[in-house]
Amino acid sequence: MSGFSTARRKMVDGQVRPSDVTDINIINAMLEVPREAFVPQAQRALAYLDLDLDVSEGAGAKRFLIKPAVSAKLLQAAEINSTDHVLVVGCATGYLAAVVARLAGQVTATESEPSLAAKATDVLGRLGLGNVTVKAAAAADGDPANAPYDVIVLNGATEVTPDRLYQQLRDGGRLVGVYATTQPQRATVVTHSHDDFGYRALFDATAPVLPGLERLPAFVF
Numbered sequence: 304m305s306g307f308s309t310a311r312r313k314m315v316d317g318q319v320r321p322s323d324v325t326d327i328n329i330i331n332a333m334l335e336v337p338r339e340a341f342v343p344q345a346q347r348a349l350a351y352l353d354l355d356l357d358v359s360e361g362a363g364a365k366r367f368l369i370k371p372a373v374s375a376k377l378l379q380a381a382e383i384n385s386t387d388h389v390l391v392v393g394c395a396t397g398y399l400a401a402v403v404a405r406l407a408g409q410v411t412a413t414e415s416e417p418s419l420a421a422k423a424t425d426v427l428g429r430l431g432l433g434n435v436t437v438k439a440a441a442a443a444d445g446d447p448a449n450a451p452y453d454v455i456v457l458n459g460a461t462e463v464t465p466d467r468l469y470q471q472l473r474d475g476g477r478l479v480g481v482y483a484t485t486q487p488q489r490a491t492v493v494t495h496s497h498d499d500f501g502y503r504a505l506f507d508a509t510a511p512v513l514p515g516l517e518r519l520p521a522f523v524f
Contacts, residue, residue, distance in 0.1 A: 307339050310351040314338075314371050318353050322372040326379045332405035333375060340426050341368060341398040355511050358396045363416050364514040366395040369458055369481075373490065373508050374399055377456060377479040380492045380505050383407050387453035392468065392480075393442045393513040397423030397435075399458045404432045411449050413440040415514050442515040445471045452476060460488060460510040462518035469493065469500055481510040484518075 315333050324330065339350040342358060349356060355367040368374075383389060383406040391400045394412035396419055404410045404427070412435060414420040420439040427435050438446055443465060445455070450471035457465075457480025464484070472478060472495040482491045490505040 314351040318372045319375045322376055324375040324379050328406055329375055329378050332402045336401045338398055341396040360418050366419055367511045368395055368398045369510045377490055381454045381477050381479045383454055389454045390445055390452040391456050393458040394423055395419055397427050400435050401427055401432055404435045410435040411446050412437045413446055415441050442513040443467055447471055459513035461516035462512055463516055481508050
């Protein structure tokens with residue numbers, strides 16, 4: 304077994320399973336997807352650590368792969384089915400989209416930084432994940448052209464209510480992400496039912512805020 308394969312197994316056994324993730328499909332997906340492939344060469348030794356991993360390029364906004372256990376718990380709460388069309392918002396280099404692609408029928412992933420969207424497309428293609436389409440788009444915008452979605456997953460936190468994303472959910476659809484609208488931050492599932500949206504806090508969690516979903520600065524007199 305290679306060093307990365309061993310690290311992947313330790314990540315699942317030491318971070319994901321102890322976080323009450325019992326969905327075998329999620330566990331198998333995280334055992335199969337090579338997280339190191341989505342990380343800059345110089346940081347590959349960090350790929351399987353319990354941290355939000357910075358995969359930014361150049362002078363653009365900071366972009367991260369969020370912690371493996373937080374990702375897994377959000378996906379478990381989303382209850383993704385094999386026929387679902389899923390939108391992954393802020394996919395960065397595409398790791399979370401790759402995991403979701405092994406759970407869902409079709410995946411659309413958006414990323415606000417065009418160079419990272421291009422990298423995600425390249426890596427996902429090399430892994431043979433043909434059911435994922437990556438688009439360069441602002442996090443708050445989603446991808447309305449391909450809506451509605453059964454599930455929307457935020458690869459990061461939001462400090463605002465993402466209303467435009469809510470409108471892209473199918474009736475009965477779910478949005479999962481870390482909400483930093485209050486303190487402490489909480490992983491939350493939002494369900495769409497008959498033009499209404501219900502919220503359920505899942506667990507306390509922290510994640511970097513996605514660019515475009517930040518709270519606007521308050522005006523100071």
